[in-house]
Amino acid sequence: MDIKSVINNQWKRFVIEKGMLFFYAVSILLFGIIIPYFVKDFQKSFYCSVIITIMMAKPILADSVASEREKKTLESILSSPITIRKYLLSKNIFCFLFSIIFFVICNVLSVITNMCLSIPTNYSIFIFMEWYFSVVNVLLLTTIIGVYTSAKSESMHVAQNKISVRNYPFIFLLIIYFETTLQNSYEVTIAVNLIFYIIFSVIFVRYMRMTLCMQHYEFYEGIFKEKNNRKHTKYEKKLFGEEIQFLSIIRHEINYMKTLKTLNLFLSLNYIGPVAMLLIGYYYTGNWDMTFPILTMSMMIPK
Numbered sequence: 001m002d003i004k005s006v007i008n009n010q011w012k013r014f015v016i017e018k019g020m021l022f023f024y025a026v027s028i029l030l031f032g033i034i035i036p037y038f039v040k041d042f043q044k045s046f047y048c049s050v051i052i053t054i055m056m057a058k059p060i061l062a063d064s065v066a067s068e069r070e071k072k073t074l075e076s077i078l079s080s081p082i083t084i085r086k087y088l089l090s091k092n093i094f095c096f097l098f099s100i101i102f103f104v105i106c107n108v109l110s111v112i113t114n115m116c117l118s119i120p121t122n123y124s125i126f127i128f129m130e131w132y133f134s135v136v137n138v139l140l141l142t143t144i145i146g147v148y149t150s151a152k153s154e155s156m157h158v159a160q161n162k163i164s165v166r167n168y169p170f171i172f173l174l175i176i177y178f179e180t181t182l183q184n185s186y187e188v189t190i191a192v193n194l195i196f197y198i199i200f201s202v203i204f205v206r207y208m209r210m211t212l213c214m215q216h217y218e219f220y221e222g223i224f225k226e227k228n229n230r231k232h233t234k235y236e237k238k239l240f241g242e243e244i245q246f247l248s249i250i251r252h253e254i255n256y257m258k259t260l261k262t263l264n265l266f267l268s269l270n271y272i273g274p275v276a277m278l279l280i281g282y283y284y285t286g287n288w289d290m291t292f293p294i295l296t297m298s299m300m301i302p303k
Contacts, residue, residue: 024102137200
């Protein structure tokens, strides 16, 4: 087994999921044509393409390694002649190519839609090149983080929760970066560029090092945390050991929710994220634009 065979295997698993293919096609249609048609703005259409790409890449990233563990095929893959580095590299290549292709299709369709509507753009080609370069860097970073997270998660469900918490903040970082590059102050633009790429470089080097140095035992190390298991068992015994009543069930659910720290953190981001985007938009534009807060909330509702 080599890198090419791993990528081919991942591709076969991707195309066999007809429901997900239909979902991706609808997402491309929605964010590449329908939303740009109603928004009628190059900048907002570009933002939508970035946001939906990072969000649509989450299932692919979570599926990359965690699904192998769920299907009990990870052991056979790790015992094959392929090295761990090549195995994780092949997963990163496939997920990164998916993100790039998805983003390019969405963005090209949105540009064509805006051109058909004769929507003017006041941005130079250099600004768009700078935006594209930053998007490629962030997609590369989110891919490495996602594959590593999937390799350290016991299931796809857990992997998706962790990837959401680790990758979604880059959406806000990118939007802040895009907005500052449109400012007239070169000093502010240079400073923000410097901060952005320092943050990117530090996180990229950290996750790349952990990925390249990953050993066989790390695929199973710390997956099942006894502490959380003991908490869950304790609440389950307490519930079923007592008389089943309405208040006891409510109390059990509240106590159980307290143990799901990742889920609680993600729900907090659901509430804080749209408000933060609204305030950031007002700070930079002076207008209370509800487009991105509503868009962010609508995409987080299925979670």
